[in-house]
Amino acid sequence: MALVAPLYSAEQIQVPAQLPDVLKAFTKEVIKRQPVDILRFSATYFADLSKAAKSAAEVEAPTKQQLRQVFWTINAPPDALVESRRLLETCRSVGINEGTLQKALTVGRFGEDGMMPAGELLIVLLAMSSTSHPETIASMFMVMGEEGRIATSAFLNLILALGVLDKSFSPKVHQQLSEGLKAFLFVEWDDVEQTHALDGILENFESAKSALKGDPARLTVYDGNSTIKTSMFQDNPRAWQDMLHTIKKDLDEDTGHTFKIIWPECSLRNIEAGLAARKGTTSPGTSSNARSNLQLPD
Structure with missing residues (x-):
């Protein structure tokens, strides 16, 4: 009959490398603050610690x-x-x-x-x-x-x-x-x-179009919620983004609304058509119902 190893033998215990520092910092806070309810204090302390760690991992563009x-x-x-x-x-x-x-x-x-x-x-x-x-x-x-x-x-x-x-x-x-x-x-x-x-x-507006490799059907569609949805093209993604931001700027100025671009999936022809319709012009290759394709917010 095999012997059962002790539940807490030294071989079984693996202490995470950061645990001593975490416990040391926590103990200092407890001694410093002398909380009446140590369990409630502990819950708040580690929740705040978790939020700080999550925030540090987030990528936020600097101003x-x-x-x-x-x-x-x-x-x-x-x-x-x-x-x-x-x-x-x-x-x-x-x-x-x-x-x-x-x-x-x-x-x-x-x-x-x-x-x-x-x-x-x-x-x-x-x-x-x-x-x-x-x-x-x-x-x-x-x-x-x-x-x-x-x-x-x-x-x-x-x-x-x-x-x-x-x-x-x-x-x-x-x-x-x-x-x-x-x-x-x-x-x-x-x-x-x-x-x-x-x-x-x-001046990348035209070069961005050419990056679509002659497939305008894949371009951009507007979903009616102040959002321009678009695809990212691996051959020239930055130029594609620049083009959409140029269109967004025109839309913002034309409508007085602030539009948001989210990625991915849509059709640029429709958004260009809608923009052309608002300006009273016709975008090459666009349909007569272009205005309805670009559903501007109320």
Whole structure:
């Protein structure tokens, strides 16, 4: 007959690595606060702890004001190397949560130790808070510029950093920008626009349509609840998003309502048709009942 092992032998007990620290912190709080009902206190304490852990894991786009505050607190040019830990702590101090920072570190392939160019982390965070390439690039000057200007060399390095996030910012685009801006020591948004190097990225409405590979039936439909539903296309998802945001902006201005884009599934032809119908024009290839396809909110 086999012997039954003791229920609580050392071999059976596996203490989670974080348990001692959790219990230590909890015990300190109990001793400090001296609760009358320790069970009720315990329930509240661990519920709050759970909420904090969940919040830290969430990814929430930072505001441009937060990023501006980080940049001025660091007090270094966008392409200057700064200590990673200092930069991350500054981000946390202005309210950028841990989940967002971890996402940015992963996307930008940064480490939490050593040094990193301050502007490169900020450009990743800026892209997270922008709805389109034009907004990302124009916002560089607001977040990291002095009186709306950035040193040309620093700006070109930021464009290289954007190339890690999106292949639209190709070496060819970078070379065209370098040529177009070589006479400038500092640049502002107007200087960049005048190079026309970014035209193919900034004016992406038509290129986004071509990314649909001639299948307009798959595009966009409006569900009547102030929501534009759309598909994400793997070949050029960012251009597709930019196009939808352009349409959204037109709709907002035309109707006085604020529309929300959610992903996925829908048909762009219908939403374009509805927009054209409101403007009294006809969108190529659209049906006469376009207005009914775009059900605007009351």
